[in-house]
Amino acid sequence: MTIDEVRQIILNILADIAPDEDISSIDDNTKLRDQIDLDSMDFLDIVMELRKRFNIEVPEKDYEHLATMAGCVSYLTPLLKDRPLAS
Amino acid sequence: MNKPPNKPPRDWLKGVLSAYDTVVIGSGLAGMTSANLLAKMGHKVLLAEHHYNMGGMATWFKRKGGHIMDISLHGFPCGMIKTLRKYWTQDISQRVVQLKNVRFDNPQFSVNTSFDKIDFTHILRERFGIMKEVIDEFFVTARGMNFYDDLVMTTRELFEKFFPGRTDVWRFLMEPITYANGSTLDDPALTYGIVFSNFMDKGVFTYQGGTDHLIKEMKQELLRNGVDIRTHCMVEKIYVDDKTVQGVRINGQDIQCRSVLSNSNLLTTIEQLTGEEHFDPEFIEEVKKVRLNNSSCQVYMGIKKGETVPHVGDLLFSSEADEYCTDKILSKDITSRTFSFYYPEIRPGTNRYSIVSSTNARYQDWANLSESQYRHDKRVLEQNTLDALEKYVPGIRKKVDHVEASTPKTFKRYTLHPSGTSFGTKFEGLKVSRDLPNQINGLFHAGSVGIIMSGWLGAANYGVIVANETDKFLRQLSPNLVTASA
Ligand SMILES: Cc1cc2nc3c(=O)[nH]c(=O)nc-3n(C[C@H](O)[C@H](O)[C@H](O)COP(=O)(O)OP(=O)(O)OC[C@H]3O[C@@H](n4cnc5c(N)ncnc54)[C@H](O)[C@@H]3O)c2cc1C
Numbered sequence: 001m002t003i004d005e006v007r008q009i010i011l012n013i014l015a016d017i018a019p020d021e022d023i024s025s026i027d028d029n030t031k032l033r034d035q036i037d038l039d040s041m042d043f044l045d046i047v048m049e050l051r052k053r054f055n056i057e058v059p060e061k062d063y064e065h066l067a068t069m070a071g072c073v074s075y076l077t078p079l080l081k082d083r084p085l086a087s
Numbered sequence: 088m089n090k091p092p093n094k095p096p097r098d099w100l101k102g103v104l105s106a107y108d109t110v111v112i113g114s115g116l117a118g119m120t121s122a123n124l125l126a127k128m129g130h131k132v133l134l135a136e137h138h139y140n141m142g143g144m145a146t147w148f149k150r151k152g153g154h155i156m157d158i159s160l161h162g163f164p165c166g167m168i169k170t171l172r173k174y175w176t177q178d179i180s181q182r183v184v185q186l187k188n189v190r191f192d193n194p195q196f197s198v199n200t201s202f203d204k205i206d207f208t209h210i211l212r213e214r215f216g217i218m219k220e221v222i223d224e225f226f227v228t229a230r231g232m233n234f235y236d237d238l239v240m241t242t243r244e245l246f247e248k249f250f251p252g253r254t255d256v257w258r259f260l261m262e263p264i265t266y267a268n269g270s271t272l273d274d275p276a277l278t279y280g281i282v283f284s285n286f287m288d289k290g291v292f293t294y295q296g297g298t299d300h301l302i303k304e305m306k307q308e309l310l311r312n313g314v315d316i317r318t319h320c321m322v323e324k325i326y327v328d329d330k331t332v333q334g335v336r337i338n339g340q341d342i343q344c345r346s347v348l349s350n351s352n353l354l355t356t357i358e359q360l361t362g363e364e365h366f367d368p369e370f371i372e373e374v375k376k377v378r379l380n381n382s383s384c385q386v387y388m389g390i391k392k393g394e395t396v397p398h399v400g401d402l403l404f405s406s407e408a409d410e411y412c413t414d415k416i417l418s419k420d421i422t423s424r425t426f427s428f429y430y431p432e433i434r435p436g437t438n439r440y441s442i443v444s445s446t447n448a449r450y451q452d453w454a455n456l457s458e459s460q461y462r463h464d465k466r467v468l469e470q471n472t473l474d475a476l477e478k479y480v481p482g483i484r485k486k487v488d489h490v491e492a493s494t495p496k497t498f499k500r501y502t503l504h505p506s507g508t509s510f511g512t513k514f515e516g517l518k519v520s521r522d523l524p525n526q527i528n529g530l531f532h533a534g535s536v537g538i539i540m541s542g543w544l545g546a547a548n549y550g551v552i553v554a555n556e557t558d559k560f561l562r563q564l565s566p567n568l569v570t571a572s573a
Contacts, residue, residue: 039166041173041552048555052128057559
């Protein structure tokens with residue numbers, strides 16, 4: 001998976017979690033929480049979706065990496081780079 | 088006419104599999120929500136409920152004359168909309184509507200409110216004369232409290248700090264929360280802060296269609312996701328060997344499973360279903376310190392067909408006590424009641440009304456009465472409640488044609504909670520609940536604990552949190568499970 005594909009996957013997950021939010025204009029370097037209405041349950045959903053879709057386990061100590069879009073992409077890209085984009 | 092002699096009892100486990108990934112014990116909101124999630128994640132789930140209805144405390148009953156009574160549908164925070172949408176369905180979440188008129192009536196003040204931050208700020212300024220800066224800082228402090236805060240400060244100290252000596256303000260801020268989760272001024276301030284802020288976010292909400300509609304919708308969704316639902320099924324034992332869950336015994340039948348997610352009471356799960364011998368002694372010491380929360384009494388009043396009730400409010404916190412006082416709120420000699428008024432809008436199309444009065448109560452006050460004394464005391468409770476309601480709905484006795492009371496014994500019978508606890512455990516229960524899987528592989532607990540994880544929202548969200556842990560555990564056992572493609 002490429003960086004762009006990883007970014008798109010995160011956007012897809014966010015769209016499911018927060019359907020009323022405009023996620024198209026997300027700034028990669030600002031905290032997601034400050035741009036869209038996300039609470040701790042929503043972050044748990046991101047973790048659950050990653051496990052469900054890709055078998056990726058994000059340990060609690062790494063949750064901080066998911067705070068921004070840029071953080072998500074740089075944390076997840078190495079974990080997903082050998083995966084084809086699922087059909 | 089002639090029933091066949093010795094007709095075998097119905098086998099409620101007919102067709103059950105010999106093994107499951109997870110057995111969920113109990114269909115309260117936490118149990119159902121976790122069962123639903125785990126099934127959606129691709130696990131084989133058995134949901135076992137001893138009662139004939141699902142929902143646990145989120146329940147209802149019907150009586151002759153077309154009455155439907157809701158037990159715990161007095162109101163929940165706005166966050167429930169999101170929880171229902173994310174972990175249940177869009178349709179279910181769209182039925183959540185706001186309660187517009189919450190009332191307080193007591194010797195210190197009489198106030199109407201929409202029960203949200205803006206209105207509370209206004210009332211605290213105008214009615215109670217508190218400075219804007221103090222109110223704002225109080226809200227910020229309450230909102231900022233989280234699980235990792237130190238637990239030294241009690242709610243009493245929090246109030247003392249912001250509103251010294253203002254017992255009227257304390258009552259305004261505390262009474263609804265006491266009814267919502269049984270907490271007192273002496274519980275950790277953070278439990279107050281979290282629950283109060285949840286409500287203050289946007290107000291109090293209810294479910295249009297009633298509890299029966301909600302639970303039926305949830306049941307359909309569970310079935311769609313492949314959960315094997317079994318009512319009339321009592322889980323009698325959780326089998327543990329080598330510190331690992333092996334299976335359960337349900338109605339005398341053994342069923343294997345790789346994990347158990349118990350929505351049964353925390354203490355029951357540890358002491359009775361599993362057995363203390365399977366846990367470390369230090370852990371059991373912590374378990375012994377866990378205090379159960381209080382129970383409740385309710386009086387259900389069904390309004391005759393064709394009769395109406397004027398709009399006197401949705402939720403009414405009424406009290407004859409001079410000041411807010413936990414002991415008085417729990418006393419069998421009742422001075423404080425919360426009335427919930429259910430207008431026809433709650434079940435559109437039915438055109439019926441009902442009123443439910445709730446009070447917090449102690450199990451011991453009701454547990455050891457003789458049968459005749461128990462009946463008598465229930466009648467007294469019903470009559471006193473009608474008397475108290477007369478003030479708000481004149482002529483109430485002519486309007487009702489069904490009156491019935493429940494007590495802590497009733498709650499115990501239907502939900503199996505020790506001492507009929509309405510709101511799980513005090514704060515210390517949360518840590519014990521969270522630690523369970525560290526004691527026994529594959530053993531999880533979700534259900535109202537620790538004050539903050541109780542109520543409809545708390546229980547459902549805790550079900551999600553624990554379903555996540557259970558999923559993580561199951562995937563470690565089968566690393567190749569990938570459920571859905573992106
Ligand atoms: C009178 C009253 C009013 C309330 N009002 C409100 C309100 O207005 N708003 C709000 O948000 N909350 C309210 N609550 C609290 C709320 O109802 C509860 O916190 C919540 O429903 C608890 O859900 P739970 O998942 O913890 O489990 P519970 O509802 O306690 O369910 C546990 C389930 O497990 C089953 N079970 C237990 N042991 C076994 C076994 N061994 N085998 C099989 N099944 C078993 C029980 O039968 C039950 O169905 C109220 C509670 C009460 C009592």
